[in-house]
Amino acid sequence: LTVLGLESSCDDTAAAVVRQTEGGQAEILSSIVHGQTELHSAFGGVVPEIAARAHAEKLDICVVQALDAAGLTLRDMDAVAVTAGPGLIGGVMSGVMCAKGLCAATGLPLVGVNHLAGHALTPRLTDGIAFPYLMLLVSGGHCQYLIARGPEDFIRLGGTIDDAPGEAFDKTARLLGLPQPGGPSVESEARSGDPKRFRFPRPLLDRPGCDLSFSGLKTALMRMRDQIASEKGGLTRQDRADLCAGFQRAIVDTLAEKTRRAVAVYLTEAPAEPVIAVAGGVAANTAIRTALETVCTELGAKFTAPPLSLCTDNAAMIAFAGMERYRNGARDGLDLTARPRWPLDQTSPAMLGSGK
Numbered sequence: 061l062t063v064l065g066l067e068s069s070c071d072d073t074a075a076a077v078v079r080q081t082e083g084g085q086a087e088i089l090s091s092i093v094h095g096q097t098e099l100h101s102a103f104g105g106v107v108p109e110i111a112a113r114a115h116a117e118k119l120d121i122c123v124v125q126a127l128d129a130a131g132l133t134l135r136d137m138d139a140v141a142v143t144a145g146p147g148l149i150g151g152v153m154s155g156v157m158c159a160k161g162l163c164a165a166t167g168l169p170l171v172g173v174n175h176l177a178g179h180a181l182t183p184r185l186t187d188g189i190a191f192p193y194l195m196l197l198v199s200g201g202h203c204q205y206l207i208a209r210g211p212e213d214f215i216r217l218g219g220t221i222d223d224a225p226g227e228a229f230d231k232t233a234r235l236l237g238l239p240q241p242g243g244p245s246v247e248s249e250a251r252s253g254d255p256k257r258f259r260f261p262r263p264l265l266d267r268p269g270c271d272l273s274f275s276g277l278k279t280a281l282m283r284m285r286d287q288i289a290s291e292k293g294g295l296t297r298q299d300r301a302d303l304c305a306g307f308q309r310a311i312v313d314t315l316a317e318k319t320r321r322a323v324a325v326y327l328t329e330a331p332a333e334p335v336i337a338v339a340g341g342v343a344a345n346t347a348i349r350t351a352l353e354t355v356c357t358e359l360g361a362k363f364t365a366p367p368l369s370l371c372t373d374n375a376a377m378i379a380f381a382g383m384e385r386y387r388n389g390a391r392d393g394l395d396l397t398a399r400p401r402w403p404l405d406q407t408s409p410a411m412l413g414s415g416k
C-alpha cells in the first residue's frame with residue numbers, strides 16, 4: 061500500500077510518500093517540507109493570507125519532488141491523503157483542492173486526515189507501537205492528553221484551557237527580544253540560566269484533572285522583565301537566561317505532574333505494554349523530553365518520541381494517518397470539506413457529514 065500525503069495547514073508546505081509492506085511496518089519513501097518562516101518573519105507571526113498563497117504556489121512542486129525522491133509516479137499510488145483540518149483555512153483549502161485535483165485526474169481514492177491525528181499516530185509510524193497508548197500532543201497550537209485506541213478512536217483526557225506551550229515559548233521569546241521560533245531560542249538561553257532565581261507559577265496544579273494553562277506564565281514573565289528593567293534600566297544576558305530557565309522549568313514541572321495524572325487514567329485501560337508517546341513541535345525540547353522520560357520510568361511505562369523532523373509539521377505523518385484510515389475502509393468524496401476547527405475525538409470527516 062503506497063500513499064501520497066499533503067500537508068498545508070500552517071506554515072509548512074509538505075508532500076510525502078509512505079509505503080506499507082506486507083509485514084505491516086510503514087516506511088517513509090520521501091518527505092519534502094518547504095517552510096515559510098522567512099515569508100512571515102517580518103510580521104512576528106504567521107499571516108494566513110500569505111501562507112495560503114504560498115501553499116497554493118508550492119504544493120504542486122512539493123508533490124513532484126516527493127514522487128521524484130521516492131522514484132515513483134502517481135500511477136504507483138494507492139491513495140492520496142490530505143490534511144482537511146484543523147488549521148488556517150486558506151492553507152487547508154489549498155491542500156484539499158490540490159488533492160482533489162490529483163484524485164479527479166487519476167481516479168485515486170481521496171482520504172481526508174485530521175492534522176492532529178497525523179501528529180498523534182506518528183509513533184506508530186516510527187516505532188510501530190500498538191494501541192492503546194497515551195499521547196501528549198504539545199505543539200504551537202495545541203496541548204492535549206489523548207488515549208489513542210485506534211486510527212480514528214481517540215479519548216481526550218484534558219488539555220490547555222488557553223495558550224499552547226509552543227505559543228507560550230514563542231511569546232516569551234518575543235517579550236525578551238529573542239528570535240522566532242521561540243522554543244529553540246528560549247531552550248538555548250535557559251541552558252545558561254538559573255531556574256530558581258525567578259519563581260514562576262505552576263498553573264492548575266492545585267486542581268484535579270489533566271487540564272493545563274500557560275497564559276499566566278507569559279504575564280508573570282512580563283511583570284518580572286518590567287521590574288528588572290525599571291530597577292536596572294535594562295536586562296543583562298544573565299537576566300534573560302534566568303528568566304528563560306525559570307519559565308521553562310515551570311512548563312516542565314507542570315507537564316510532568318499532569319502526565320502522572322494522565323498515566324493513572326490510561327492505566328485503567330489495562331494496556332498489555334503501557335506506552336507513553338509525545339509528539340508536536342514542543343516535543344523537540346530536551347528538558348521536557350527528559351522530564352517525561354523520568355515520569356515513565358517511575359511508572360513503569362515505555363517512553364517514545366518521534367525524531368525531531370517528524371515532531372514538527374510534515375506530510376509523512378499525513379500519508380501514514382491516511383493509510384491507517386484507508387485500511388479501516390475510509391474514503392472521502394470530492395465533497396470533502398476543509399475545516400478550520402476539528403476536535404480529535406471526532407476524527408472521521410464522514411461523521412461530520414462531509415461525504416464518504
Ligand code: ATP
Binds near residue numbers: 198202241340346
Ligand atoms: P499545530 O501543529 O498545533 O497546528 P504548529 O504546527 O505551529 O501547531 P509545530 O510545528 O508542531 O506547531 O511546532 C512549532 C512550535 O514548537 C513552535 O511554537 C516552536 O516554538 C515550538 N518548539 C520548537 N522547538 C522547540 C523547543 N526546543 N522547545 C520548545 N518549543 C519548541
Ligand code: FE
Binds near residue numbers: 199372373
Ligand atoms: Fe502541527
